[in-house]
Amino acid sequence: xxxxxxxxxxxxxxxxxxxxxxxxxxxxxxxxxxxxxxxxxxxxxxxxxxxxxxxxxxxxxxxxxxxxxxxxxxxxxxxxxxxxxxxxxxxxxxxxxxxxxxxxxxxxxxxxxxxxxxxxxxxxxxxxxxxxxxxxxxxxxxxxxxxxxxxxxxxxxxxxxxxxxxxxxxxxxxxxxxxxxxxxxxxxxxxxxxxxxxxxxxxxxxxxxxxxxxxxxxxxxxxxxxxxxxxxxxxxxxxxxxxxxxxxxxxx
Numbered sequence: 001x002x003x004x005x006x007x008x009x010x011x012x013x014x015x016x017x018x019x020x021x022x023x024x025x026x027x028x029x030x031x032x033x034x035x036x037x038x039x040x041x042x043x044x045x046x047x048x049x050x051x052x053x054x055x056x057x058x059x060x061x062x063x064x065x066x067x068x069x070x071x072x073x074x075x076x077x078x079x080x081x082x083x084x085x086x087x088x089x090x091x092x093x094x095x096x097x098x099x100x101x102x103x104x105x106x107x108x109x110x111x112x113x114x115x116x117x118x119x120x121x122x123x124x125x126x127x128x129x130x131x132x133x134x135x136x137x138x139x140x141x142x143x144x145x146x147x148x149x150x151x152x153x154x155x156x157x158x159x160x161x162x163x164x165x166x167x168x169x170x171x172x173x174x175x176x177x178x179x180x181x182x183x184x185x186x187x188x189x190x191x192x193x194x195x196x197x198x199x200x201x202x203x204x205x206x207x208x209x210x211x212x213x214x215x216x217x218x219x220x221x222x223x224x225x226x227x228x229x230x231x232x233x234x235x236x237x238x239x240x241x242x243x244x245x246x247x248x249x250x251x252x
Contacts (some may be wrong), residue, residue: 018076
């Protein structure tokens with residue numbers, strides 16, 4: 001969801017009290033970001049002349065003549081008072097991301113930002129798994145981008161879980177592929193809350209389970225479980241497996 005940044009401008013007196021006490025006056029632009037961070041910019045350089053990052057509170061008062069701003073965090077306080085105001089408005093802002101296509105619903109731009117794909121216009125969001133690569137191709141059913149995800153095998157899926165589910169793809173490929181090392185029953189692919197893991201079919205008599213790691217199955221471990229190639233090296237499905245050679249064990 002887009003949030004609002006407040007923009008104030010004018011001939012202002014700026015007072016900062018705390019670690020760097022100072023008083024300044026000039027024609028400045030003040031930005032109050034959605035996380036309450038306050039930045040006071042003048043015409044010189046890229047660095048604000050005063051700022052307060054994520055203060056505890058921000059108060060803005062204004063009337064037809066001018067405005068005042070107070071931001072407070074611990075022992076620091078930023079006060080801005082307009083001597084003459086030239087601007088006061090709120091504008092929508094969002095996280096900036098890497099462009100990955102066009103929204104099939106509204107034709108707005110789709111961008112990837114920290115674990116999700118979102119439309120900048122209609123604000124639809126699609127969470128994507130850790131390590132996923134967004135592809136240039138589009139889903140034949142809905143038109144959204146496709147992604148490649150390594151979970152034992154390499155899967156190319158729609159970014160919308162409602163269209164194509166990663167857990168369903170892993171279930172179809174690996175359900176009952178291996179046996180429980182403790183009781184010999186089949187290991188079932190389970191995903192009750194979105195987290196994918198392998199659990200013993202003998203549950204509740206056998207409670208053995210393993211998280212399904214990101215990476216590709218490349219071999220069998222001496223213990224009988226699969227070995228995965230991950231971003232941090234090769235590892236057994238059982239992260240505590242003693243059969244893995246020390247030189248091949250994943251970094252802690």
